[in-house]
Amino acid sequence: MAETAYAYVARHRHFFSAITRIFFDREAPRYTALATFFIRGLGLIYLCAFASLWQQLPGLIGNDGIEPVSRTLRAIETQALGIQKYFSVPHALLVQCQ
Numbered sequence: 001m002a003e004t005a006y007a008y009v010a011r012h013r014h015f016f017s018a019i020t021r022i023f024f025d026r027e028a029p030r031y032t033a034l035a036t037f038f039i040r041g042l043g044l045i046y047l048c049a050f051a052s053l054w055q056q057l058p059g060l061i062g063n064d065g066i067e068p069v070s071r072t073l074r075a076i077e078t079q080a081l082g083i084q085k086y087f088s089v090p091h092a093l094l095v096q097c098q
Contacts, residue, residue: 009016060066 058065
């Protein structure tokens, strides 16, 4: 039965080729509008995140921040933790680099 159907399609190749082009040879859909919307939305999210961070930075870092870095590093340097300080406070390596 399959060979009979194949022979029929082979004899009428031009007709079935036209049918195939009409229904199946369509161009792949383009998602340019969706991609543009997504990228711009992602950009807006980043803008909001960095604007929020810009407002928070003065209270987080610097000499008047929540936990001034210089005081923290001095405290790590003066503690007698030995080699253990590298495992408990990974940024203790910065103390030796300064």
